Each structure stands twice: as C-alpha cells, then as structure tokens.
Amino acid sequence: MRLRIFTEPQQGATYETQLAVAKAAEDLGFDAFFRSDHYVKMGDVTGDPGPTDSWITLGALARETSRIRLGTLVTAATFRHPGPLAISVAQVDRMSAGRVDLGLGTGWFEEEHTAYGIPFPSLRERFARLEEQLEILTGLWGTPSGETYSFSGEHYTLTDSPALPKPARAGGPPVIIGGTGAKRTPRLAARYADEYNVPFTQPEGTAAAFDRVRAACAEAGRTKPLAYSVAQVVCCGRDEAEVSRRAAAIGREVPELRANGLTGTPGELVDKIGRFAELGAERVYLQVLDLGDLEHLELLAAEVMAKL
Structure with missing residues (x-):
C-alpha cells in the first residue's frame, strides 16, 4: 500500500506552503504529493492569498524535489484546451524526470467557472469534452x-500537430480517472486510465465502484493492468484530544470525520486502510487540509505508513 499526500491549496496556501508540504512528504517517505485543481475556495474559509495554478505549481515543485511523484486529483477538462494541456503536462513530466501523474475529470464546481469567465456547459457536454481530451492527450503523447x-471531434479539432514536446515516459504520464459514476466513468477508465480512483467513499461503496470498473475492463477486453486507489480526508492523533484538536483546526467534527474519512488513532487508520486494501486498493490519497501542521505528516509516516 502506497500513501500519497493530497492537498487543497485553493483553501488558502501559498506556493511556499505547498513546497514545504511537498518536501516534507518526500523526506518522510510518502509516495507522492498531489494537489487539487481549483480556482475558488470552498466552505467557510478566507481562501487567502487566493488560488495557485496547479501545473505552474507542479512545474516548480518538479525542480525542487527529486523522488516524490507529482500530480493532480484532478485537473478539470473545462479549464484548458487539450493541446496546451498536453504541452504543459509533458513539460512538467520532463522537468521532473518522469515523476508526473495526470488526474483528469469533467470539472464540477460551477462557481469557479463563473468567477473567472470559464464556460461551464452541461454535464453531458463536459463528459463529451473529457472523452475527446483523453483521446487527444494520449494521441499526442503516443505519436x-x-x-x-x-x-476531428465535436468539440476539438487538431490538424497536423507536431505532437511535441514528448513526455519523459514513452506514451505519456499515467492517467488517473476517478468518480463513482455507474456507466460513463467505468467506460472511460477501462479505455484510457492507468489508475482508477474512488474519492471520499466508504468501503461498501468503494467495492461497488471497483467492481463496475472491473466489469467495464472485462467487457472492453482490456488486458493492461489497472491500478485502483481511494482518496480519504485524514485526521490522525495519538489520542482523542489530539484528534479533536486537528478536527477543530479544519472546521470538522470528529464523529463526522470518523464516519466519512480516515480519522482517529494510528491504529484506527491502519485498520481502515486495511479494509480498502482487501478491496484491491493499492494507493491511498490522504487529503491533508491543514497544510501548516507538518507534525501531522510526521505522525502519519511514523505510526501509519510504517505499519502498513
């Protein structure tokens, strides 16, 4: 089981804060540093100093880290045209010597689109655009x-693209597709994904989602291995007082976090991660919401990761 640190910088994080978390995650032995791709904060926080662009941030982190993998969970297909996105991701992949993973989704948060003048079409159209983007990205990287x-598609047309730059890895970085949709998501994962991720879902729902994707892979005749993963908010403490302190710092209640995430003592986290492992999950994205609490990462490394 590999543990990956997953952050939400739109809630209020400078580049310097993200760098400190990424370097700590690398030094402590975590497998990856991931960040969301959002432009507007969510919930009752100030959001100061404002958003940071995910791929600009990851490009900088690529030059300031040496081992840890870097990626998005997930980039919104509404934010960027697929050609320029292919260039950006390939460049960051080369800057990192092949340490990039691309999570790509439809985009869902309407407020950030209206706030920055980004079109927000219907869900049906967003899925159609996502599918074309996946075809274009993998096509450009594989040329x-x-x-x-x-x-030539309904939403995008590329003519005689030089398909440059090439990523460090032949064929391009691993592609992550996530979500719990019953039909379109499993079909896209079976066709395009190197990893399928189920976010913020308990083991029972995760099992059903994994099974749908496995069935879609079988129906498509896919033989290439597919990695399975989950994302869970994390709130760990050595005792109940420390758990409560960390929950309060992110504006959440301990009972709610215990029901919906990875919350409690290190032993509790190890047990629940074990349940996901039994379902076939190979990676867990730990959503760390207090980016100033590096002691939290130290505890997770020493008392959770070391025991998995």
Missing part, C-alpha cells in the same frame, strides 16, 4: 517522433 497528429 512517434517525426510524425504529426490530427483529430
């Missing part, structure tokens, strides 16, 4: 050097 790539 042999010296050849061009063209694509």
Whole structure:
C-alpha cells in the first residue's frame, strides 16, 4: 500500500506552503504529493492569498524535489484546451524526470467557472469534452517522433500537430480517472486510465465502484493492468484530544470525520486502510487540509505508513 499526500491549496496556501508540504512528504517517505485543481475556495474559509495554478505549481515543485511523484486529483477538462494541456503536462513530466501523474475529470464546481469567465456547459457536454481530451492527450503523447497528429471531434479539432514536446515516459504520464459514476466513468477508465480512483467513499461503496470498473475492463477486453486507489480526508492523533484538536483546526467534527474519512488513532487508520486494501486498493490519497501542521505528516509516516 502506497500513501500519497493530497492537498487543497485553493483553501488558502501559498506556493511556499505547498513546497514545504511537498518536501516534507518526500523526506518522510510518502509516495507522492498531489494537489487539487481549483480556482475558488470552498466552505467557510478566507481562501487567502487566493488560488495557485496547479501545473505552474507542479512545474516548480518538479525542480525542487527529486523522488516524490507529482500530480493532480484532478485537473478539470473545462479549464484548458487539450493541446496546451498536453504541452504543459509533458513539460512538467520532463522537468521532473518522469515523476508526473495526470488526474483528469469533467470539472464540477460551477462557481469557479463563473468567477473567472470559464464556460461551464452541461454535464453531458463536459463528459463529451473529457472523452475527446483523453483521446487527444494520449494521441499526442503516443505519436512517434517525426510524425504529426490530427483529430476531428465535436468539440476539438487538431490538424497536423507536431505532437511535441514528448513526455519523459514513452506514451505519456499515467492517467488517473476517478468518480463513482455507474456507466460513463467505468467506460472511460477501462479505455484510457492507468489508475482508477474512488474519492471520499466508504468501503461498501468503494467495492461497488471497483467492481463496475472491473466489469467495464472485462467487457472492453482490456488486458493492461489497472491500478485502483481511494482518496480519504485524514485526521490522525495519538489520542482523542489530539484528534479533536486537528478536527477543530479544519472546521470538522470528529464523529463526522470518523464516519466519512480516515480519522482517529494510528491504529484506527491502519485498520481502515486495511479494509480498502482487501478491496484491491493499492494507493491511498490522504487529503491533508491543514497544510501548516507538518507534525501531522510526521505522525502519519511514523505510526501509519510504517505499519502498513
């Protein structure tokens, strides 16, 4: 089981804060540092100093880290055209010597689109755009050097693209598709994903989602291995007082966090992560919401990760 640190910088985090978390995660032995791709804060926080762009941030982190993997959970397909996105991700992948994973989704938070003048079409159209983006990204990255790539779809058209730059990894970075949709998500995961992620869902719902994707892979005749993962908010403490202190710091109640995330003592977390492992999960994204509490990461590394 690999543990990955997953952050929400739109809630109020400078680049310097993200760098400190990424470097701590690397030094402590976590597998990856991931961040969300949002432009507006959520909930009752100030959001200061404002959003940071995910791929600009990851490009900088690529040059200031050496081992840890870097990625998004998840980039919104509404934010960027697929051609420029392919360039950005490939460049960051080369800057990191092949340590990038791309999580890509439809986009869902309407407020951030209206706040920054980004079109927010219907869910049906967003899924159609996501599918075309996945086809284009993988097509551009997989085009042999010296050849061009063209694509004609309902929403995007590319003509004789040089398909450059090439990522460090042949074929491009691993692609992560997440969500619990019953039909479209499993189909897209079976066709395009290297990893399927179930976010913020308890083991029973996670099992059902994993089974739907496995069935879609079988129906599609997929033989390439697919990694399975989960994302869970984390709030760990050596005792109940420390758990309560960390819950209060992120504006949450301990009973709610225990019911819906990975919350409690290290032993409790190890047991629940074990339940996800029994379902086939290979990676857990620990959503860390207080980015100033590096002692939290130290505890998770020493008392949870070390015992898995």
